[in-house]
Amino acid sequence: MKRTLIPTAVVGAVAAIALAVPGTAQAATTTAPDELAPRLERACLRVPNLERRTTNLIERLQADATVRGSLAWLQAQIDRASSLGRDDVVAVLENRLAVRTQTLDVLALRQTELAELRQFCIDNGVTI
Amino acid sequence: MRRLLALSVVAVATLTGCGGGEESGDAVDSSPTVTPVATSAPSVPASTNTIASTTVVQAADVTAATTAPPTGDASAATVTPTEPPAATPAPSADPTPAPPTEVPADGGSSLTEADVAGLEAQLDEIDQILSDLEADLAAD
Numbered sequence: 001m002k003r004t005l006i007p008t009a010v011v012g013a014v015a016a017i018a019l020a021v022p023g024t025a026q027a028a029t030t031t032a033p034d035e036l037a038p039r040l041e042r043a044c045l046r047v048p049n050l051e052r053r054t055t056n057l058i059e060r061l062q063a064d065a066t067v068r069g070s071l072a073w074l075q076a077q078i079d080r081a082s083s084l085g086r087d088d089v090v091a092v093l094e095n096r097l098a099v100r101t102q103t104l105d106v107l108a109l110r111q112t113e114l115a116e117l118r119q120f121c122i123d124n125g126v127t128i
Numbered sequence: 129m130r131r132l133l134a135l136s137v138v139a140v141a142t143l144t145g146c147g148g149g150e151e152s153g154d155a156v157d158s159s160p161t162v163t164p165v166a167t168s169a170p171s172v173p174a175s176t177n178t179i180a181s182t183t184v185v186q187a188a189d190v191t192a193a194t195t196a197p198p199t200g201d202a203s204a205a206t207v208t209p210t211e212p213p214a215a216t217p218a219p220s221a222d223p224t225p226a227p228p229t230e231v232p233a234d235g236g237s238s239l240t241e242a243d244v245a246g247l248e249a250q251l252d253e254i255d256q257i258l259s260d261l262e263a264d265l266a267a268d
Contacts, residue, residue, distance in 0.1 A: 039244045046251050053258045060265065069265040096264075103261055110254050117247060124239055 037125075044121035044128050051114045054107055061104045071101060 063070040074097040081089040121128055 036239050036241065036244055040239060040247070043244060043247045043251055046255070050251060050254050050258065053262075054254070057258060057261055057265075069268045073268075100261075100264070103257075106257060107261075110257060113250065114254065117250060120247065124243075 040121070040124060041126050044117075044124075044126040047114060047118050047121060047128055051111070051118070054111050054114060058104065058107050058111065061100060061107070071097060071104065074100065 060067060060069055061071055063072065065072040065076040067073055074093060078090055078093045078097065081093060118128060
């Protein structure tokens with residue numbers, strides 16, 4: 001009797017602990033592996049479009065002064081406003097040029113990153 | 129033996145919260161009720177612990193992946209000498225951490241939630257940068 005009750009009590013205590021911590025059982029509910037592949041595919045299908053947009057924006061920023069929004073175009077606008085004595089406009093445009101120049105660097109980095117993401121997708125079986 | 133049984137019953141009742149406020153003497157009398165609790169032990173599969181621990185690791189990975197360094201837009205904006213209202217802060221030059229580059233040997237079976245979440249987060253961030261710039265260019 002004594003021998004059987006002691007293990008019973010221990011098992012009961014263990015069961016009680018397990019029941020008292022429901023979070024451990026709920027924590028097991030994560031994305032099923034079957035759902036990861038479609039998610040990955042959906043995400044990977046975004047890569048080509050983002051690559052295209054990044055390339056287009058880089059080309060636009062690097063274009064000559066005839067292309068609206070390019071760095072050269074902004075500089076031309078600054079020169080023009082400066083020649084007209086529009087100091088307030090010059091300040092705004094110079095600020096915009098500084099920000100856009102930084103953005104160009106960021107785009108170059110993101111372009112490299114997108115190439116890595118593309119390779120990651122390919123390595124995981126997604127053809128894009 | 130009775131004391132031991134009583135103690136175990138009290139422990140069970142306390143941990144499960146079913147017996148809150150009851151006297152220990154009652155627990156001794158209700159000792160037969162221990163049996164169902166004890167028999168429920170096998171219903172807790174040993175694999176539960178494994179799954180739970182794995183999930184904890186994945187959750188940490190997700191957090192790490194989704195807590196990529198902030199874009200730092202604010203710091204980039206402060207670089208600008210003056211602060212005209214029309215200025216748009218430049219996105220951060222710091223690249224987002226690359227996704228896990230571990231190539232599964234079996235063609236993707238080792239893909240984790242954190243991998244996909246990290247990829248999605250990076251794509252969202254790039255998308256946001258491009259959208260901001262496109263809007264900025266449209267305003268020229």
